[in-house]
Amino acid sequence: MKTKIAVIGAGSWGTALAKVLEENGHEPILYSNVEEQIKEINEQHTNKTFLPELVISKNIKGTTDLKEALEDAQVVLFVVPTKVTRMVAKQVAELLTDKVILVTASKGLEQQTHKRISTILEEEIPENKRAGVVALSGPSHAEEVAVNDLTTITAASSDMDAAEKIQQLFMNDYMRIYTNKDIVGVEYGAALKNIIALGAGALAGLGYGDNAKAALITRGLAEISRLGIAFGADPLTFIGLSGVGDLIVTCTSIHSRNWQAGNMIGKGHSLDEVLGSMGMVVEGASTVVAAYELAREKNIEMPITEAIYDVLYNNADVRETIVALMNRDPKSEAHSKD
Template identity: 50%
Template sequence: MNVTVLGAGGWGLALALLLNDNRNDVTIWCFDEKEKEEILLHRENKRCFPGVKIPIEIYITSDMSEALAEAKIVVVAVPSFAVRSTAQNIAAYLLEDAVVVNVAKGLEPDTLRRFSEVIAEEIANDVVVLSGPSHAEEVARHMPTAVVVSSTNLEAARVVQVVFTAPYFRVYLNEDIVGVELGGALKNIIALAAGAIEGLGYGDNTKAALMTRGIAEISRLSVAMGAQINTLNGLAGIGDLIVTCTSGHSRNRRAGELIAQGFSLDETIKKVNMVVEGIPATKAAYQLSKKCGVEMPITEAIYRSLFEDASVRKEIKKLMCRDSKMEE
């Protein structure tokens, strides 16, 4: 099948390699012309994926019309802030029966919408979401990974399931697109908190408590927005939360460490040198929690630490000294 991956960052490249392994005809679209030339010269992206070679049969272009001319599956692997503009840009070039697969995780800050909703507002094609615990660095090296795909059109999701499934990449089908997307977006907030715990030198007890109460928060808001609790207990929820909170690959976890160590938000973003999706997700989730009347104390603590210069250590103390209650 002809497949085009929009975005030449780590995740986009890992998926392009996977799709090429599965004997699809793969095209990668690069936003930046200079980056495209460097990738063509070295057959690797030295900025974000050094040492991972891109096979010669994968075609690379910065021309959108060329990239989408024959694409039956189009993978949107751009940073979260570029999802809507990318959807707008591809609308004129998509084949009528092309399926769009979104792999970006987050919420649109201005509208608080899920990305499948954002894309669907700009194009008429079926939109499928792929999510779950899946660091690009491991997928590119064929380490066993399991994810989920979901869509309002399950037939489109089944097509994507077949195209992406590989011996090292197991793809499950999930009917709950709301839960799949919210699990992927909200876990980044808890990962910021996990990094802060690491930055302060706290131990395993603290991390376990954070992750457990974190999934409780994620589930409360997600269910209030129409998700199914089983989804949050699966790969798109707990699975993605575990990997993002514990892995050295996690940029959100790294950002949390830096914030706890006293770096400003701007300094943190500069040091991580990649998009930290948990930062806009925190603002969006904070607003959604107020709108839906859902209690999210960890999210509120991270919000105050990021946007109101609150002390991380003091915010943790506040969380620990809240009134005693039943676990729920």
């Protein structure tokens, strides 16, 4: 049965997911407040700023009218930067007339509140307007999904009916979806891996090799797990798709904006220079602030996160920071807290 899905956010990931939904026989509509972008999608059937090689199906319509996007939609898919999620959710709440499944495909933690995106949606969209909240996450580059490369991700929710409906919407012969009840762990894994990806990019920019990258990913995963578990996540989630899977793909690919940003920092560019040149959101740059503050609040040792925070916001020298990390007091890997 054809389902209408309002895709809120017409960046690379929103566009790629709309493509999957259309190919599965559904009716996605892309919403953006950028008139030139929507005109291009509707008239040229391209979105060259975000996915320059993709030809968008004529069945995928774009709109700058949020009310039009939401009308008769059964699912609302949020693919906007974390920093605007609350504002957009308020707008959606005002316009919704029926219950819909809310899906977040963004990865981050809100500044100041440090809240997960699903929590923001629950706070801003009344219970009588939502039929479940699902986090769609895992190792997935929009550039590869857009060309039907094999991809496996997770639909996580405390409401398994909602998770299974999203699973069915997206499943096909190149996109496989697993369900997971641990939305807390899935969202923390999704958000925090962007921090480690910044570090991986910086290592590459400095000329370090695979040994250093493997060490960073492994010890980074330990930090992600410690923080997530402190907030109620299932430890097993972090050895799954939205944990180690997403961490690997984000820390090893040039498609990753966070890796690209870290690479530029490793080569000597300032954070302001990097963010000014990227043209797209680098979620790790803001998530590291939230994670740093949460770790201090919970008294959780996160030396890699703290080091990346110091480089980005305290002007710490990258090479000196790496040396300091390597020269910390000796520890046992088993049950290590840092």
